[in-house]
Amino acid sequence: MKIWYVGAYGIVSTTAMLGGKLIEKGRMETTGLVSELPQFEGIEKYAPLKFEFGGHEVRKVENAYVASLQHWELNRHFELDQLEEVREDLEKIRAEKGTAINCGKGVQALGELDVLENEVQTLSEIVERLERDVKRFADSETVMINSASTEPIIRYNEKYHDTLDGFEKMIEENAKEYASASMLYAYVALKNGIPYGNFTPSVGSSLPALKELAIEKKVPHAGNDGKTGETLVKTTLAPMFAYRNLKVLGWMSYNILGDLDGLVLSHKENKESKVISKDKVLEKIYGYSPFSITQIEYFPSLADNKTAFDFIHFEGFLGRKMKFYFIWDAIDAIVAAPLTIDIARFLLFAKKEGMYGVIKEMGFFFKSPMETRNVNTHSQFEELVRWYQENA
Amino acid sequence: MKIWYVGAYGIVSTTAMLGGKLIEKGRMETTGLVSELPQFEGIEKYAPLKFEFGGHEVRKVENAYVASLQHWELNRHFELDQLEEVREDLEKIRAEKGTAINCGKGVQALGELDVLENEVQTLSEIVERLERDVKRFADSETVMINSASTEPIIRYNEKYHDTLDGFEKMIEENAKEYASASMLYAYVALKNGIPYGNFTPSVGSSLPALKELAIEKKVPHAGNDGKTGETLVKTTLAPMFAYRNLKVLGWMSYNILGDLDGLVLSHKENKESKVISKDKVLEKIYGYSPFSITQIEYFPSLADNKTAFDFIHFEGFLGRKMKFYFIWDAIDAIVAAPLTIDIARFLLFAKKEGMYGVIKEMGFFFKSPMETRNVNTHSQFEELVRWYQENA
Amino acid sequence: MKIWYVGAYGIVSTTAMLGGKLIEKGRMETTGLVSELPQFEGIEKYAPLKFEFGGHEVRKVENAYVASLQHWELNRHFELDQLEEVREDLEKIRAEKGTAINCGKGVQALGELDVLENEVQTLSEIVERLERDVKRFADSETVMINSASTEPIIRYNEKYHDTLDGFEKMIEENAKEYASASMLYAYVALKNGIPYGNFTPSVGSSLPALKELAIEKKVPHAGNDGKTGETLVKTTLAPMFAYRNLKVLGWMSYNILGDLDGLVLSHKENKESKVISKDKVLEKIYGYSPFSITQIEYFPSLADNKTAFDFIHFEGFLGRKMKFYFIWDAIDAIVAAPLTIDIARFLLFAKKEGMYGVIKEMGFFFKSPMETRNVNTHSQFEELVRWYQENA
Amino acid sequence: MKIWYVGAYGIVSTTAMLGGKLIEKGRMETTGLVSELPQFEGIEKYAPLKFEFGGHEVRKVENAYVASLQHWELNRHFELDQLEEVREDLEKIRAEKGTAINCGKGVQALGELDVLENEVQTLSEIVERLERDVKRFADSETVMINSASTEPIIRYNEKYHDTLDGFEKMIEENAKEYASASMLYAYVALKNGIPYGNFTPSVGSSLPALKELAIEKKVPHAGNDGKTGETLVKTTLAPMFAYRNLKVLGWMSYNILGDLDGLVLSHKENKESKVISKDKVLEKIYGYSPFSITQIEYFPSLADNKTAFDFIHFEGFLGRKMKFYFIWDAIDAIVAAPLTIDIARFLLFAKKEGMYGVIKEMGFFFKSPMETRNVNTHSQFEELVRWYQENA
Numbered sequence A, B, C, D: 001m002k003i004w005y006v007g008a009y010g011i012v013s014t015t016a017m018l019g020g021k022l023i024e025k026g027r028m029e030t031t032g033l034v035s036e037l038p039q040f041e042g043i044e045k046y047a048p049l050k051f052e053f054g055g056h057e058v059r060k061v062e063n064a065y066v067a068s069l070q071h072w073e074l075n076r077h078f079e080l081d082q083l084e085e086v087r088e089d090l091e092k093i094r095a096e097k098g099t100a101i102n103c104g105k106g107v108q109a110l111g112e113l114d115v116l117e118n119e120v121q122t123l124s125e126i127v128e129r130l131e132r133d134v135k136r137f138a139d140s141e142t143v144m145i146n147s148a149s150t151e152p153i154i155r156y157n158e159k160y161h162d163t164l165d166g167f168e169k170m171i172e173e174n175a176k177e178y179a180s181a182s183m184l185y186a187y188v189a190l191k192n193g194i195p196y197g198n199f200t201p202s203v204g205s206s207l208p209a210l211k212e213l214a215i216e217k218k219v220p221h222a223g224n225d226g227k228t229g230e231t232l233v234k235t236t237l238a239p240m241f242a243y244r245n246l247k248v249l250g251w252m253s254y255n256i257l258g259d260l261d262g263l264v265l266s267h268k269e270n271k272e273s274k275v276i277s278k279d280k281v282l283e284k285i286y287g288y289s290p291f292s293i294t295q296i297e298y299f300p301s302l303a304d305n306k307t308a309f310d311f312i313h314f315e316g317f318l319g320r321k322m323k324f325y326f327i328w329d330a331i332d333a334i335v336a337a338p339l340t341i342d343i344a345r346f347l348l349f350a351k352k353e354g355m356y357g358v359i360k361e362m363g364f365f366f367k368s369p370m371e372t373r374n375v376n377t378h379s380q381f382e383e384l385v386r387w388y389q390e391n392a
């Protein structure tokens, strides 16, 4: 299958490419790939573990090999000989120039950007270029994954965001302040029948306008924001307190990370999207909103080794207060990368089975799953399995 | 309803009595009581929150009020004015003399025991006395809960343990070395149609002989070993690694506690039962047995504030190793006590709905649930809810 | 001896009063009192463990007993019967009306304040009133301790803050925007020959003007900001990395607390003073400034049970990165209260031995010790011992 | 200078060799080397950072390069290109055949041993061979460091261990059951005027007989058991509770590690020496013995990434109980290796300044420093600095 990564030189994307190619060559186990669990037997018929990768980028890097190497310098998230084994494959992956429109100061701080808006003036020209690149690459087995840096929250605008007509008017009228990069990529994907998975908290395909487009074009899509790290643990653990009728008095979630992602998130406006998508889950699980703290801070020496500190204060029988602490010490890209492949595979499965619109049953993969209140990791997993098994 | 606690002056039992009476009087919320979740609406018709308590004991204490106060001295697990509010009710609860046969050095170390074997000689005399006490107390709404100190593992004996006939022969022949206290109590309960819940890892009703008796007498029973603390967290969290296809390289579980329970468990033979029942869950969840450490140590100053330290080493995509740590800092009796009430209520529900034998669907409450391999807290909870709702 | 607490109804002050009285009556051990270590043998000749307490307050509460009880409701930081034993003594302690001038929104949020500025108009009138109260109480064995809520940082003003003349001009000219409550209290103490200890990060006696006054009046003083909790651990542990030539890459300090103090600190301007005083210690220990995070957040259910999460990332031989985590789970007032008594005792000792000005050797007790760069807890302790033993 | 490592192919030794050579070539910073702190200016005149390495071993490995690589396979404790830079130097280091006499099952489990006792029969022949190897290598700038696997505790025998005469009689009489490898190495070093540092808990030079020899031959020696990891933190932190007059109710220390060292320690008899040397420090710091747990367990997947979990329960003012937790997540060899170089340098300094016998002032480096009760890391560091500066 083919995967088009928006943010193709990011650490998540390049780690997925590296791992994807190693698996394809039989040089690595499939640990971390949900779709390879026995429950999903048969998925390889829909989406074999053979990959072609492409994507859009806004930073100028030679190719995915070079990008991988740069991430490795900082992160040591794999062994160099793993990279060497697929060096040639990765050297062939060269991203196309993307757009960073309304991506905020966090993205600007990545360095001098190499973006379409340096070359063309209007939204419609930008969209045209994005579309040209995607169409050149895509076939009927292609999925687009957004794993670009997190955008700031864009002000919602009824006129332009509510309906597909409005959205296309926004492009036509070049109403730039209402458009953000992630919408444009999602628009291009859906318009061209390409399933779209949003691994980021950016708006992507979650606008009513684009949901309409997905239905019209009969394309499946899913998002938002890959559920890795602390939120994964939180949504696994939080139900326990509910099952036992224990009252959560407060939940502190404190995340630190270095790395490009951390740098981008150290910018207030970019961070906002992230924090919101992490914070709503407790209310969904408990029905009430316990006091909670959710913070992400930049801690450079950690690089991609995101570390989360959680503290849960809870009350039990006789009104007694008790405590639970956890520390999650993982490598973000390592947890995230295989999920992007899983998302692509399940979207392709959905497409081939004729499903379209938001695939709610894929909520398992996301921090803020669209169109569902189910955020309990356990029931999400059961839902995913049931959905797959009933449709496969 | 009526609950007969074996180990009536223990901290779990007395905390349950205290809380039960406070709830009955409307002086306390039902936090911690699973059976009071909205999912179990209607349970009060089967088992109202009105309680009469009795039980067997081996330590000489005046009454449940005095026992509570003694536990409070050490543990401060409630506010004194809570106890004062139900002082009279608790003063009326006076345990009957029990048996400590084959309860090991841990129980002997509790001090001079006041037990039936000081008065009578044979198993059949002991059983007779136990039966007399229980029958005097019980009505058709009575459940027996074993919350006595953990016994050592007793050597399994086919002749005496395999069948009900054999078991009764053991009593008759006074084959003392094959009988342990928990079996005798369970025998008395089941024989008299009283549902039996085993909150401890002691053998209790899990002998084939006694399972046969439960079927014959059409009595429901459930066990073993209340799932509180670290095992509760473990069985909630462990599935997450499975769902994400992450490989668990090792799981360390280190528990410290003070208190009587800790003292008993500081005796090697008594500890053994406990460690085994904590250790099998990973294998059941993963299908493979990751390297694991499970230890319980005595730490006097903590008293009942059992603290668990867990460390999980796991492998993800590209073979990377990652880490997860948790600390559980809770008060054992506070977590445990309401569960004994829940177990009693659900057993009474089962009885009233005509169910008997091992109630597998109550596995949610136990570390080593009988006759099921399901130890995943999430699916156990779902199972419990489904079972209740389908039968209520 | 006599201690005058600014913030007399606060949790630190009332806990010190309670403990002080219990010790005086021989009802409690002296655990937590540094001055009772064998190294300080003989201190009781200078400052016996017999106490009279008074103070200023801005909240209307009946007396120290009632204030204690209110803190207990929220914090359960002692056993009720401890309070009852000294109830009468505490009922007799009634604070005088203080000033909250420039104490910021944090203090305003404590509720309707009962302050001098409601009655009188000018700084000189306020000072007069404070002075009257203090003089009525004080004798030659009296020490003033500031344990009032943390003030915002006040803009430094050369004209009014640099010299004693300037300071008195500020009062005369009623230049209210340059005066804060803590300065006025400190001024009153020093002017009247009363040793002054600043347990808070507020400016207190650390203005050049007031240091001049202390010299002129030959009064000893010490501050700022009691070193409890996380900073205590940090300044004990941080030197280890230095001794071993390990490079600290980053140090995260994340503190949560509820309680009045937490509420006040949840106001940005009040928090600022606190964070600064916590943050400079690493630079002083290492000679370089490792990346660091220092945050304090409000977490209501914890009340005074301040919890600190620290993470230290460090580099060793061959450039390898390693990790250290700690969690401090203590009761702030319990750690703090005895220190205020210690500070009072050592200041009285200093006065009696003819020492005056900033007592640098008391840096052991403070987060931001005045006029010294020594923040290493270990060498501070040695310095304190040496100082005492050489002068006693 | 020259360093002779007993256990030359161990991870500590080979890491020291690797780092030593990289520093010598100016390819690495001196992070982790205590002797390179500014306080020890001038040490390079006594012991320059130029190294020649040799040693004894009992495992058959080609050379130190191959041994390094094997440790790297399991531990990834350095970057491969670091090793490549000094490959040739390390290939030249070939250990001599040592003795594993009375080294216990832990050492036997390392695989088929290649030891002198396979070739020669008597203690005196073994000693002769060891001596021949050492003398061939050593010059006046040579130090021997014992970094071999931990031996079991050997039964103390007055006749053979009390005096040098007795010790030499033991050799003569071939009283094998009283001799252990570490004594024989230490004997050879001291007899030949070679300073000896014992980085392990094995008995080494701490026998009265060998102390006598050191005095007679005027050779300095130091030990036992390198203070890294948890004990380092413990002896840094424990004094804080004493300084603040806080009562330690209990201290739990739980260590897990994989690796060869972990494997050896997973053998009961070998572990015993280790646990004892870790456990005495609290008593020395507090003057009383708080309840304590000290455990080391094998956890294979961690390899050399030794992880320690500590929990401290303490009591403060008003009898309140509070808690402190820490986790040490480091790489043992990385913390340990530079210390072996430091020990060698300071011993050479001592020798050149004419000091001999046990160098008590080097206690900073050891868990069980000989002939001193000072285990406080802070005052040990101060002592080391003072000693160096007064003598340099």
Ligand SMILES: NC(=O)c1ccc[n+]([C@@H]2O[C@H](COP(=O)([O-])OP(=O)(O)OC[C@H]3O[C@@H](n4cnc5c(N)ncnc54)[C@H](O)[C@@H]3O)[C@@H](O)[C@H]2O)c1
Pocket (backbone or CB within 6 Å): A006, A007, A008, A009, A010, A011, A012, A013, A056, A057, A058, A059, A098, A099, A100, A101, A103, A107, A110, A146, A147, A148, A149, A150, A151, A181, A182, A199, A200, A201, A225, A226, A227, A228, A229, A260, A261, A332, A333, A335, A336
């Ligand atoms: N790593 C995780 O565990 C995880 C989990 C959930 C979500 N995410 C999200 O995934 C995204 C990627 O994370 P990452 O760690 O790979 O970050 P990264 O910074 O390494 O990669 C992002 C890449 O996107 C590129 N980019 C930025 N704006 C772009 C645009 N408008 N068009 C095209 N390319 C653009 C950047 O140049 C960069 O190469 C982030 O939004 C992150 O929040 C990551």
Ligand SMILES: NC(=O)c1ccc[n+]([C@@H]2O[C@H](COP(=O)([O-])OP(=O)(O)OC[C@H]3O[C@@H](n4cnc5c(N)ncnc54)[C@H](O)[C@@H]3O)[C@@H](O)[C@H]2O)c1
Pocket (backbone or CB within 6 Å): B006, B007, B008, B009, B010, B011, B012, B013, B056, B057, B058, B059, B098, B099, B100, B101, B103, B107, B110, B147, B148, B149, B150, B151, B181, B182, B199, B200, B201, B225, B226, B227, B228, B229, B260, B261, B264, B332, B333, B335, B336
């Ligand atoms: N507290 C928890 O979280 C928890 C969780 C699971 C299981 N359990 C189990 O529950 C049991 C009770 O725990 P606890 O903390 O209340 O302990 P406890 O020591 O406070 O109470 C046990 C009581 O049983 C009594 N007893 C001992 N042997 C007896 C016998 N043969 N007959 C009658 N009475 C006997 C003892 O005298 C004591 O009063 C233990 O087996 C424990 O392992 C407790």
Ligand SMILES: NC(=O)c1ccc[n+]([C@@H]2O[C@H](COP(=O)([O-])OP(=O)(O)OC[C@H]3O[C@@H](n4cnc5c(N)ncnc54)[C@H](O)[C@@H]3O)[C@@H](O)[C@H]2O)c1
Pocket (backbone or CB within 6 Å): C006, C007, C008, C009, C010, C011, C012, C013, C056, C057, C058, C059, C098, C099, C100, C101, C103, C107, C110, C147, C148, C149, C150, C151, C181, C182, C199, C200, C201, C225, C226, C227, C228, C229, C260, C261, C264, C332, C333, C335, C336
């Ligand atoms: N508790 C600790 O461990 C600790 C450590 C270091 C410093 N401190 C500092 O000690 C101070 C007291 O802490 P606490 O926990 O007792 O807080 P608290 O809120 O319980 O007590 C502060 C008291 O000061 C009173 N107050 C406020 N402004 C005043 C003013 N201008 N004049 C007179 N009274 C005033 C308040 O009404 C309150 O009663 C704070 O500044 C805190 O930052 C506390």
Ligand SMILES: NC(=O)c1ccc[n+]([C@@H]2O[C@H](COP(=O)([O-])OP(=O)(O)OC[C@H]3O[C@@H](n4cnc5c(N)ncnc54)[C@H](O)[C@@H]3O)[C@@H](O)[C@H]2O)c1
Pocket (backbone or CB within 6 Å): D006, D007, D008, D009, D010, D011, D012, D013, D056, D057, D058, D059, D098, D099, D100, D101, D103, D107, D110, D147, D148, D149, D150, D151, D181, D182, D199, D200, D201, D225, D226, D227, D228, D229, D260, D261, D264, D332, D333, D335, D336
């Ligand atoms: N790594 C640390 O932080 C640390 C701290 C303090 C003490 N120590 C001690 O240092 C020693 C070495 O630790 P390591 O991690 O390098 O272990 P290791 O197992 O990697 O190395 C020990 C080496 O000694 C060799 N050996 C065993 N017995 C021998 C003998 N009798 N003669 C010669 N060689 C022998 C083994 O073959 C092995 O190569 C251990 O005793 C350990 O307890 C280590």
Ligand code: NA
Pocket (backbone or CB within 6 Å): A329, B323, C323, D329
């Ligand atoms: Na870690």
Ligand code: NA
Pocket (backbone or CB within 6 Å): A323, B329, C329, D323
């Ligand atoms: Na805690």
